[in-house]
Amino acid sequence: MVSLLDIIGPVMVGPSSSHTAGACRLGLIARDLVAGTPERALIELHGSFARTGEGHGTDKAIVGGLLGFRPDDERLRDALQIMEREGLDFRFEKTTLGDEPAVHPNTVRITVHRAHRHHVMLGASLGAGRIRVSEIDGYPVEVDGSHHTIVMVAEDIKGSIARIAGLLSEADLNIATLRLSRKHRGGDAFMVIEVDERPTDAVGAALKALPWVRWTHRIEKVGG
Amino acid sequence: MYHSLREAIADAEGRGISLATAALDIESRDQGRPVAEIREALRRALHVMRGAVEQGLTGDRRSNSGLVGGDAAKLRTGPAGPLAGTVFREVLMRAIAVQEVNAAMGIIVAAPTAGGAGVLPGVLLGLAAKHDLSEDAMVDALATAGLIGAVVAQRASLSGAEGGCQAETGAAAGMAAGAATQLLGGTPAQVGHAVALAQQGTLGLVCDPLGGLVELPCVFRNATGAAIALAAVEMAMAGITFAIPADEVIDTMGEIGREMDVRYRETAGGGLAATPTGRRLAKERLTQIKRA
Numbered sequence: 001m002v003s004l005l006d007i008i009g010p011v012m013v014g015p016s017s018s019h020t021a022g023a024c025r026l027g028l029i030a031r032d033l034v035a036g037t038p039e040r041a042l043i044e045l046h047g048s049f050a051r052t053g054e055g056h057g058t059d060k061a062i063v064g065g066l067l068g069f070r071p072d073d074e075r076l077r078d079a080l081q082i083m084e085r086e087g088l089d090f091r092f093e094k095t096t097l098g099d100e101p102a103v104h105p106n107t108v109r110i111t112v113h114r115a116h117r118h119h120v121m122l123g124a125s126l127g128a129g130r131i132r133v134s135e136i137d138g139y140p141v142e143v144d145g146s147h148h149t150i151v152m153v154a155e156d157i158k159g160s161i162a163r164i165a166g167l168l169s170e171a172d173l174n175i176a177t178l179r180l181s182r183k184h185r186g187g188d189a190f191m192v193i194e195v196d197e198r199p200t201d202a203v204g205a206a207l208k209a210l211p212w213v214r215w216t217h218r219i220e221k222v223g224g
Numbered sequence: 225m226y227h228s229l230r231e232a233i234a235d236a237e238g239r240g241i242s243l244a245t246a247a248l249d250i251e252s253r254d255q256g257r258p259v260a261e262i263r264e265a266l267r268r269a270l271h272v273m274r275g276a277v278e279q280g281l282t283g284d285r286r287s288n289s290g291l292v293g294g295d296a297a298k299l300r301t302g303p304a305g306p307l308a309g310t311v312f313r314e315v316l317m318r319a320i321a322v323q324e325v326n327a328a329m330g331i332i333v334a335a336p337t338a339g340g341a342g343v344l345p346g347v348l349l350g351l352a353a354k355h356d357l358s359e360d361a362m363v364d365a366l367a368t369a370g371l372i373g374a375v376v377a378q379r380a381s382l383s384g385a386e387g388g389c390q391a392e393t394g395a396a397a398g399m400a401a402g403a404a405t406q407l408l409g410g411t412p413a414q415v416g417h418a419v420a421l422a423q424q425g426t427l428g429l430v431c432d433p434l435g436g437l438v439e440l441p442c443v444f445r446n447a448t449g450a451a452i453a454l455a456a457v458e459m460a461m462a463g464i465t466f467a468i469p470a471d472e473v474i475d476t477m478g479e480i481g482r483e484m485d486v487r488y489r490e491t492a493g494g495g496l497a498a499t500p501t502g503r504r505l506a507k508e509r510l511t512q513i514k515r516a
């Protein structure tokens with residue numbers, strides 16, 4: 001559904017909603033995977049991100065996102081200097097991740113390390129500030145950052161959805177959408193659950209503790 | 225949100241309300257948010273627009289590549305042309321100012337996109353420089369601009385990569401023309417004609433930024449987009465009607481966009497970007513950014 005405020009907005013640091021605002025959101029999501037500013041990061045730019053990224057400030061925007069700056073934060077402009085001052089080891093590489101249309105021209109792969117955690121995500125900036133994260137740690141997901149989102153991989157067992165829904169409702173979380181996919185019966189099921197409020201650490205821990213959940217992440221809303 | 229301006233205009237006329245009120249009612253219902261909250265968000269957008277204009281007019285913002293910057297200030301203090309002292313010049317300098325700030329990684333409102341962000345504040349704040357317009361009326365104008373943009377988004381596109389510059393600065397010109405017509409007391413029907421008149425003048429406009437950067441011609445596309453919007457407002461307020469309804473002009477823009485070669489859709493493969501000078505400047509500036 002188109003909203004007036006998507007048209008008159010967002011308020012953002014220029015110059016490009018796809019190359020700057022969207023790129024910043026992708027950085028914010030990568031940051032969220034390690035729950036804070038990563039100490040080390042590898043940022044692999046593909047396609048148009050690699051070709052015109054520097055002119056559009058895509059590098060600054062992604063680094064800004066990793067530092068926790070939002071798309072309307074003027075510190076984005078100085079993100080590279082701030083990164084150096086803080087002694088953070090963020091490296092950029094240009095790469096080819098595949099052909100269009102399978103791989104969107106504004107795609108980036110970000111690998112982040114913080115303390116004992118490390119994760120890798122693949123995401124694209126689709127235009128007008130909208131983004132899509134398509135892979136986390138090799139698992140296919142689909143996250144657009146417009147909601148707080150829980151992603152998980154679980155064994156495909158009966159009653160798993162009901163158990164998860166129950167757990168979320170006990171925590172007073174309202175489910176906006178729930179998408180489930182599995183490759184074959186009895187195989188791993190991928191779940192993407194969008195919720196209206198930010199799930200607490202306790203909710204995250206409770207989900208992780210379910211014996212049939214292999215992997216799960218909470219991703220904060222970064223726009224929309 | 226309304227899918228057509230025809231529907232929105234009929235609704236506003238039938239209920240004896242402005243397009244802004246009609247749009248705010250529907251937005252409130254769609255999003256489950258009170259109208260006051262949406263107006264507040266639009267008011268914040270208006271403040272950001274004012275801030276960007278102010279910064280841009282000082283003339284000391286340069287883009288990353290150095291290709292653009294300082295031209296808004298020339299219109300503010302430079303020698304007079306035939307439009308000196310008119311609203312027209314006020315509009316031009318503000319449209320350029322916002323886009324210069326955008327290119328310099330300053331704060332703007334993407335309306336509808338970052339690339340076309342100069343047109344709407346250019347027209348609305350340029351008018352406000354010469355007319356006494358209340359803050360509430362300005363917020364209403366933004367609501368109507370949002371309605372027009374939402375119709376374009378649903379029927380055609382707002383992305384240069386999808387539909388060329390007619391979808392960015394062209395759509396922004398339609399939004400600004402409609403919003404300004406309402407701001408000056410035009411009826412909903414006149415708003416519709418202003419949108420059609422502005423949008424018809426930008427049909428076929430390609431997206432051809434040098435080096436793929438939102439700088440050149442973008443800064444000046446915003447100025448000429450604002451000029452087209454202003455011309456459309458003048459015509460619509462004088463009672464001129466455009467025979468093809470705005471919705472159909474917008475559909476035409478969408479159709480042309482879909483047919484447009486990929487070279488003319490933000491890839492820097494054609495148009496001004498592919499001229500000998502365009503290529504040379506892009507190459508020089510991109511290497512300069514890398515060194516910086």
Ligand code: SF4
Nearest residue numbers: 339384389392431442
């Ligand atoms: S030329 Fe392209 S990038 Fe520049 S304003 Fe127009 S649509 Fe945007």
